[in-house]
Amino acid sequence: MSKKDFDDETLMAFADGELDETQSRALEEALASNEALCERLAVFLDSRQLVGDALKPLIDEPVPEALFASVRRMADEVRHQKPQDNVVSFRPKQQQQTMRRWLVPVAASLVAIVTGVVGFALGRINPSASNSGAEIAAVLDREVSGRDVTLSSPETVLHVVASFRDERGELCREYELKQPKSSTLTVACRQNGAWATRLALTSAKADGYVPASSQETIDAYLASIQAGEPLSPEEEREVLAPE
């Protein structure tokens, strides 16, 4: 293989780790015996390093206070103007843990909004759901998280999302009641042996996921009551079946 088989862009792609395996292997072989090729490659290796060394440290410079404050203010303004609208996506359940972690610092500012939403949402709980209150309570007492339980009321599936303890150490469970046309996301905590609903949000169904806005509200609420990390399956089994 002659050295003119490797043009500058190929050498550069190799230096940047963007060359495919076959070409990389061919080039490596050629480099072993071709000094001039090594020097041409060095241009691309060195330039990357030099530019990185010169400019990367800029990231350590403190952002000017005025700039930071102004962007922070813009961000806060949108959040207060339209608390439900800045939600970016539907989100699978597995990410809730991350959510809780980062939400804690902003929780304080959200409590006011959430309280407003709670009052509204509580009035809208699906009446058929309350009929099956005893049945739900039994499931909450017994079932570990992550499983679907079909209730006796037609086409209603209860899915316990997670268990955790609130700021007073009471056992709380987040669960979803899935019905054909809607789903209700609820946080209930055990008080004097009974399950007290703390927050419930009903929303029209969207492909098996609770719309992100409801989830956002739930997560903000959990942060506001200083909900702990979700219990592990072992911890959960222990609290559900103390004997």
Place this chain on the structure above:
Amino acid sequence: MTYDTQTVPERLVAFLPNLRRFAISLCRSRELADDLVQMACERAILAADSFVPGSRFDAWMFRILRNLWIDHLRRQKTAGPQGDLEDARDVSIPSGEAASLARMDLLEVTAALQKLPAEQREVLVLVCVEEFSYRDAAEVLAIPIGTVMSRLARARKNLMELTGISFGERRSPDSKGGVL
């Protein structure tokens, strides 16, 4: 990506140092860079709906900022010649940097970067500083990947010529550059 659940404004705040670094390397003036960052943030917040969840947030932000920068350059051109390179003087080496390179070399590189045409500098910064892939850089700059590669190769050869730092000397396996 664990950040997928954050809203655009929240991610912006966390992304400010990166955004500012990109702005400084593009426009070579901290004052101008801060204005650009501020405008880019405003625009991003207004256009938050156009951010596709799951796509690269940094690429999206860089594109917004770069478009503002291009706008600025265009206006400047029609407004007559400006002290382009003079403005750039305040881009010097960040203080307190534990140099893996001699300070002189860094100054030479910075000076050489400033002499490169804007289109070469931006692709260089995206790939060698922000560590974007060619494909991602192509998307930020809205040019084909082949153009990214030819421009980038030219930029790097120019840079090495301008710095006059001889090849080979610089390479040592343990001097991994940068602070990222």
